[in-house]
Amino acid sequence: MILVGVTGGIATGKSSAIRLLSELTGWPVVDTDAISHAITAPNAPILGRIERSFPGHALVHERGDPAAAGGAPQQRVLDRAALGRLIFQDPAARSLLGRVMQPAIRLRTAAGAARAAAAGAPVCLLDVPLLFEGNLDAWCHVSVLIDCSDKVQLQRLLFRGLSSAGTGAPLAHEHACYSTVDPAAFPAGDVEQALNRIGSQMPLSQKRTRATYILPNELPGQENLRQQVLLFLGLLCRDFGLRPASVLPAAVAVALPAADAPAAGQLRGPVSPPGHGALAHAAGRVLGAVLFLPLLAMAAAWERLPWAVG
Ligand SMILES: CC(C)(COP(=O)(O)OP(=O)(O)OC[C@H]1O[C@@H](n2cnc3c(N)ncnc32)[C@H](O)[C@@H]1O)[C@@H](O)C(=O)NCCC(=O)NCCS
Ligand SMILES: Nc1ncnc2c1ncn2[C@@H]1O[C@H](COP(=O)(O)OP(=O)(O)OP(=O)(O)O)[C@@H](O)[C@H]1O
Structure with a gap:
């Protein structure tokens, strides 16, 4: 199985691109933002550790459950x-929260x-905003950066x-209008927080030098993004010898000839494909089956460990 690390800056369009990629191919997605939300769901064991790590900050609140009779x-x-x-x-x-x-x-x-x-x-798509910051690209065969300009990133955020x-979610028609968004029209506090989030990540210029592929997501609208997603799929199929007929709809076959020409934003290559013949594929399945349950058990146990960090 080929592991594709999908990354970008905050709000450059990772989730939107991955939704299209997965819809077109049926490839499974592991979404680290969703995992981060799931492990911090109400009553999750990790909340206690977050609280203890930041004493003096009211970060966890008690809330009545409206579904419960008598509250x-x-x-x-x-x-x-x-x-x-x-x-x-x-x-x-x-960095303390990262350690927790x-x-x-x-x-x-x-x-x-x-x-x-x-x-x-x-193929498995790993949606990891902090792929390069956390060196998780070392887990992946290739990485793809969902890219846009700093200006468009701030507007989208x-x-x-x-x-x-x-x-x-599918890009709503009105999302094409974000390009008219003027940051000056937003409260200064919102703009400051948005810039803080962008500034807390590795700059996109640096991520561009580390990514195997770059998928430009500058132009507004679902159709522009879809075109770039198809071009990327064409390149991935070519570089890894994937057979479009078995994994992709006919639309990708249409995109393949275009992918042979150096398309704007598609960088570097050729990427050496990992051995993924029938034997390697079967071995991958067995290894995956052997690893899945213990890893899941470890994940559950880890989240319940009582010690405090910090
Ligand atoms: C601080 C938290 C509670 C804020 O939650 P909130 O719902 O407002 O944001 P959300 O989690 O949806 O993150 C939105 C985006 O912020 C960026 N982001 C999140 N955490 C970080 C971080 N530690 N450093 C840089 N960027 C980050 C990512 O691009 C992410 O897609 C949350 O971001 C969090 O728990 N972060 C730490 C976990 C983490 O590292 N998540 C990143 C995915 S691995
Ligand atoms: N090509 C596009 N045209 C119009 N709107 C877009 C486009 N790509 C993304 N968007 C919009 O930009 C916003 C950010 O996109 P998305 O949530 O996919 O980014 P993200 O990189 O996954 O964000 P995060 O880092 O917070 O997880 C969303 O409102 C989305 O609908």
Whole structure:
């Protein structure tokens, strides 16, 4: 199985591109933002560790459960906005939160990839915003950067909002209008927080030098993104000897000839394909099956460990 690390800057369009990639191919996706949200769900064991790591900050609130009669059971809920304000302006706090959360995120990511291998997927897409920051590209055969200019990134982030929760939905028509968004029209606090988030990540210029492929997502609208996704799929099929008929709809075959010409934004190559003949594929499935359950068990155990970090 080929592991493709999909990354970008915040709000450059990773979730949108991955949704299209996965729809076109059926390839499974492991989404680290979704994992990060899942492990910090109400009442999750990790909330206690986050609280203890940042004493003096009210980051977890008790909330009544409206579904419960009499409102008896309380839920412990992470204040994501407050934690975001804290870590995105303080590198030490960010690295402390990383030490608390990254082990659990990585274990679940590995378990997701092992499950995909066991299911016999030819390719697994890893959606990892911090792929290069965390050196997770070392896990992957190739990486692809979902790229846009700094200006468009800020416009998209302000237009969408800071959190990634619920993103990746089909691009609504009005999203084509974000290009008219003027940051000056937003409250200064929102712009400051957006810039803090962008500034807390490796600059896109640096990510461009590390990515195997670059998928430009500058122009507005679903159709522009779809074109770039098809070009990227064409290159990936060519470089790894994937047979479009077996994994992709006919649309990609149409994109293949175009991919032979150096398309704007598609960089470097050829990439040496890993051996993925029938034997290697079968071995990958067995290894995935052997690894999946222990990794999942480890992930569950890790999240319940009682010690405090920091
Ligand atoms: C601080 C938190 C609670 C804010 O939650 P919120 O819902 O507002 O944002 P969300 O989690 O959806 O993240 C939105 C985007 O912010 C960026 N981001 C998140 N964490 C970080 C970080 N530590 N450093 C740089 N960028 C980050 C990513 O591009 C992500 O896609 C949350 O981001 C978090 O728990 N971060 C630490 C976990 C982590 O490293 N996640 C990144 C995925 S591996
Ligand atoms: N080509 C495009 N045209 C118009 N809107 C777009 C395009 N690509 C992405 N968007 C919009 O930009 C916003 C950010 O996109 P998306 O959520 O996919 O980014 P992301 O990189 O996954 O963000 P995060 O880093 O927070 O996970 C969303 O509102 C999305 O609808």
